[in-house]
Amino acid sequence: xxxxxxxxxxxxxxxxxxxxxxxxxxxxxxxxxxxxxxxxxxxxxxxxxxxxxxxxxxxxxxxxxxxxxxxxxxxxxxxxxxxxxxxxxxxxxxxxxxxxxxxxxxxxxxxxxxxxxxxxxxxxxxxxxxxxxxxxxxxxxxxxxxxxxxxxxxxxxxxxxxxxxxxxxxxxxxxxxxxxxxxxxxxxxxxxxxxxxxxxxxxxxxxxxxxxxxxxxxxxxxxxxxxxxxxxxxxxxxxxxxxxxxxxxxxxxxxxxxxxxxxxxxxxxxxxxxxxxxxxxxxxxxxxxxxxxxxxxxxxxxxxxxxxxxxxxxxxxxxxxxxxxxxxxxxxxxxxxxxxxxxxxxxxxxxxxxxxxxxxxxxxxxxxxxxxxxxxxxxxxxxxxxxxxxxxxxxxxxxxxxxxxxxxxxxxxxxxxxxxxxxxxxxxxxxxxxxxxxxxxxxxxxxxxxxxxxxxxxxxxxxxxxxxxxxxxxxxxxxxxxxxxxxxxxxxxxxxxxxxxxxxxxxxxxxxxxxxxxxxxxxxxxxxxxxxxxxxxxxxxxxxxxxxxxxxxxxxxxxxxxxxxxxxxxxxxxxxxxxxxxxxxxxxxxxxxxxxxxxxxxxxxxxxxxxxxxxxxxxxxxxxxxxxxxxxx
Numbered sequence: 285x286x287x288x289x290x291x292x293x294x295x296x297x298x299x300x301x302x303x304x305x306x307x308x309x310x311x312x313x314x315x316x317x318x319x320x321x322x323x324x325x326x327x328x329x330x331x332x333x334x335x336x337x338x339x340x341x342x343x344x345x346x347x348x349x350x351x352x353x354x355x356x357x358x359x360x361x362x363x364x365x366x367x368x369x370x371x372x373x374x375x376x377x378x379x380x381x382x383x384x385x386x387x388x389x390x391x392x393x394x395x396x397x398x399x400x401x402x403x404x405x406x407x408x409x410x411x412x413x414x415x416x417x418x419x420x421x422x423x424x425x426x427x428x429x430x431x432x433x434x435x436x437x438x439x440x441x442x443x444x445x446x447x448x449x450x451x452x453x454x455x456x457x458x459x460x461x462x463x464x465x466x467x468x469x470x471x472x473x474x475x476x477x478x479x480x481x482x483x484x485x486x487x488x489x490x491x492x493x494x495x496x497x498x499x500x501x502x503x504x505x506x507x508x509x510x511x512x513x514x515x516x517x518x519x520x521x522x523x524x525x526x527x528x529x530x531x532x533x534x535x536x537x538x539x540x541x542x543x544x545x546x547x548x549x550x551x552x553x554x555x556x557x558x559x560x561x562x563x564x565x566x567x568x569x570x571x572x573x574x575x576x577x578x579x580x581x582x583x584x585x586x587x588x589x590x591x592x593x594x595x596x597x598x599x600x601x602x603x604x605x606x607x608x609x610x611x612x613x614x615x616x617x618x619x620x621x622x623x624x625x626x627x628x629x630x631x632x633x634x635x636x637x638x639x640x641x642x643x644x645x646x647x648x649x650x651x652x653x654x655x656x657x658x659x660x661x662x663x664x665x666x667x668x669x670x671x672x673x674x675x676x677x678x679x680x681x682x683x684x685x686x687x688x689x690x691x692x693x694x695x696x697x698x699x700x701x702x703x704x705x706x707x708x709x710x711x712x713x714x715x716x717x718x719x720x721x722x723x724x725x726x727x728x729x730x731x732x733x734x735x736x737x738x739x740x741x742x743x744x745x746x747x748x749x750x751x752x753x754x755x756x757x758x759x760x761x762x763x764x765x766x767x768x769x770x771x772x773x774x775x776x777x778x779x780x781x782x783x784x785x786x787x788x789x790x791x792x793x794x795x796x797x798x799x800x801x802x803x804x805x806x807x808x809x810x811x812x813x814x815x816x817x818x819x820x821x822x823x824x825x826x827x828x829x830x831x832x833x834x835x836x837x838x839x840x841x842x843x844x845x846x847x848x849x850x851x852x853x854x855x856x857x858x859x860x861x862x863x864x865x866x867x868x869x870x871x872x873x874x875x876x877x878x879x880x881x882x883x884x885x886x887x888x889x890x891x892x893x894x895x896x897x898x899x900x901x902x903x904x905x906x907x908x909x910x911x912x913x914x915x916x917x
Contacts, residue, residue: 296336297343304348307355316355320369324361327368338371346379353383358395363405375412385420390427393444397525400448408455418460421452422467428494429475435843438890439486443518446490450525453501465502472498483803483846489513493522500526597625601636601644604629608647620657623664630670641675642682649686649696665703672707676776680704684783690792694804697795701784701811708780712773712818774822781815781828784808785835802844809839809850816857826870829862833874840881845891852885852897859904864911879905 306315326333344352353373360366374381388395388403407417427433428445461468472495479491492511499509513519597618598604607615607622630637630644637644648668653660672679686692687700773780788797788808797805816832819825836851855878859867867875882905885898 300343304344307351312355320359349379366406393441425471431478597621626667668703680779777819806846813853820861
């Protein structure tokens, strides 16, 4: 500093080389943890130290520039400090520009939100760098609105890019928004469609939040987009990024004298009066008195002893059919009573139900809510499950045939899958009798909650089965006395499973599983995985396993991560349900190919859940290999 102040030249390239060498060899934290705070203090008010710091980073060789720049971005306490330390490095150095505008934002996604705020805030604090901010926003929106990127990049990277977009939007000024309003609108429409087409709720919610934020920026006066979704910590954090942090702006406050004057100028009104005036509009006294006088002579009726009229529900199945198919509006109360009583009536009269089971299943599949009845969807689903468990074969044949029929909505097709899973679980689980020896005993069967997506439970199913195969030595464990009873799903498993797996590759006019209806395909794959698991110890389990393995092999490269998760759960169910000797005897070659595919998934799949499931399946296969080696020859 003394040399520079005296007008003498000096070089700090050696220090720059040392800094770059230390950072690239993994000592970035140690050296910059000391250097950045010291330079922050020195550059606050000394322009000479600012020039020294700028020269220090500019002289770092390109091969070490990434480590140095990333270290400064991570350890700077704010964007204004980073601007003092780096200056216009990104404008002067191409390598630094690539690291800041491309690598950190588009090729990496492990950095914290604070790093993104430092980086993008740094680009926004100088006129020369703001052009790079607009360029970065454009490239981020191109990635966010790319259907290929949405399908093939992990959800964590999508969240990272969404945060960067919102931070960029928070730094845009009105003239800049006007200059790129049309591009923002086009990117918003394309990206919103890509995210809403995804089967993952997290990606759908990301698309909604970002689209709402862009709409808010480009439509400052007109109507803005507004979606309905459940807010969580993630969405609240994303919305908060649209507002700049206090380091970039300050709320102006009045001086004490002016604030006192402003307060004195306000009329003094008691708090209670303020509330009353705000709550009720003013009206003339005469009109209010006349309105009160008009009702004084009317006495209310005494309704304390009134009783609500109860509508009797039908007591025969055929009467229920007549009520549910009737169109008279005066029978609404009776219709509600029928919907509420149908499940218990079906279970109490199995013989009568079997006579009209298919007809009743058809009515329930097409049944729509006439009135606002609480829990209608759950009541209808329970009734469908009761009909299917009472007469499994004909009803299962009807439902599986309708799944691939024309003129059904996607919601109805997914309802069919849910009913099949719930009924199969009820048929396969043993009935519990007797008392537990200790309180708090857990049933070994897996409960699928009514009204929920059956596909959400396959992970719990697999984990429960693995847990049941694990030996633990402890005392005081509760035991449940189970009565011996046949597995009712044994004789009907094929009717549930094989029709669903037969026609998945045949597109219909309004239904294409391998095309745009990949959400239903994902639900179908998860359903097949659960049915495979529930078919353990049944006669058809080996044939089901072979068919399921072929099905998985056809779809193993599907682009939708939700579908791939279901395929991997199918492999887990197969390995847990099919007897080991049957797997080794009938599916050895297929399993070797599957093992190679699972290895690729574990290493290369962008979705974290898919990688975890692939690893779990490889461990199950390793257990099969150990069992084979343990068998004496």
